[in-house]
Amino acid sequence: MAPKSKEKSKTPTSQPPPAIEDLFTSLNNHIQGSEFEEAVKLADKVLSIVPTDEDAIRCKVVALIKDDKIDDYLIKDVKINGALSVINSFQKLPIDLGFHKAYCLYRLNKLDEALVCLKGLERDSETLLLESQILYRLGKADACVDVCQKLSKSEIESLEINLVAALITAGKASQVPKALE
Amino acid sequence: FPPAFQSIPRNPIVLDLAYHCIDFPDIENRMKKKGGGFMSRINLWGTKS
Numbered sequence: 001m002a003p004k005s006k007e008k009s010k011t012p013t014s015q016p017p018p019a020i021e022d023l024f025t026s027l028n029n030h031i032q033g034s035e036f037e038e039a040v041k042l043a044d045k046v047l048s049i050v051p052t053d054e055d056a057i058r059c060k061v062v063a064l065i066k067d068d069k070i071d072d073y074l075i076k077d078v079k080i081n082g083a084l085s086v087i088n089s090f091q092k093l094p095i096d097l098g099f100h101k102a103y104c105l106y107r108l109n110k111l112d113e114a115l116v117c118l119k120g121l122e123r124d125s126e127t128l129l130l131e132s133q134i135l136y137r138l139g140k141a142d143a144c145v146d147v148c149q150k151l152s153k154s155e156i157e158s159l160e161i162n163l164v165a166a167l168i169t170a171g172k173a174s175q176v177p178k179a180l181e
Numbered sequence: 182f183p184p185a186f187q188s189i190p191r192n193p194i195v196l197d198l199a200y201h202c203i204d205f206p207d208i209e210n211r212m213k214k215k216g217g218g219f220m221s222r223i224n225l226w227g228t229k230s
Contacts, residue, residue: 024211031205058206065203103199130199158196165193 017049027059036067054095061086061100070107084108102130111138125154132162141170 027042043060046053064070064083071082081089084104087097098121105114111134118134121127132147144166151159160180167175 019213021211021213024208025213028208028212055206055208055211059208062203062205065200100203103203106199126199126202129202133195133197133199136195156198157201158198162195162198165195168193 018045020046020049020053023049024055027056031059031063034066036063039063040067040069052093054093057086057090057093057095058097061097065100065104070104099126099130102127106130106134106137109137125151125156128154129156129159132166136162136166136169141166145170145172 023042023046027039027046030036030039030042040060040063043056043063046056047060050056061083064086069080069082070084072085073080073082082104084101087101087104090097098117102114102117102121105111105117114134115131118127118131128147128151132144132151135141135144135147145163148159148163148166152163163179164176167173167179
């Protein structure tokens with residue numbers, strides 16, 4: 001009897017946790033297949049082993065954004081954290097998710113907060129692009145035009161669509177042909 | 182009747198281009214190495230030298 005009970009007590013611990021590299025391999029497969037819900041689950045598995053793994057955190061946040069889970073949501077009356085809450089929960093770690101946070105705030109129409117968040121970031125083409133979109137939504141079409149024109153050298157695909165929209169909204173439709181040159 | 186169709190101005194289209202700036206990190210080096218047999222070791226030496 002004794003050895004049997006020994007074996008029984010061993011079974012729960014005898015299953016080793018899956019190797020991190022295996023989890024990342026499956027995570028990558030889900031990302032490639034755009035299966036973002038599964039990707040979040042895999043990232044969570046990595047985080048249950050290494051709670052501060054930067055790649056897993058980034059994958060989780062991006063997967064939630066790509067899955068349109070920006071705000072918290074309910075599954076069977078249980079609240080699940082959306083991308084913004086997840087970003088906030090990792091705020092104490094030295095991982096820069098400022099752009100992601102600003103984007104989430106923009107998507108949730110918290111436009112002033114999004115601008116404040118962007119101000120703390122380096123002004124590169126990504127942050128300027130997001131800023132232009134926020135300004136447009138705030139009704140500041142003139143300011144949006146200015147930022148879009150700053151961005152014109154960055155060769156962002158389809159940027160001219162937003163620039164034309166801003167010009168028209170700003171009452172500068174006469175400048176549209178020149179902008180499209 | 183019916184009244185003639187009239188053209189009206191529509192709101193210009195704005196695209197969410199910032200969405201495309203958000204992408205997954207490169208996790209290639211976190212994944213299981215492909216192969217893992219004798220041949221891959223030769224490759225490893227090859228890349229190191």
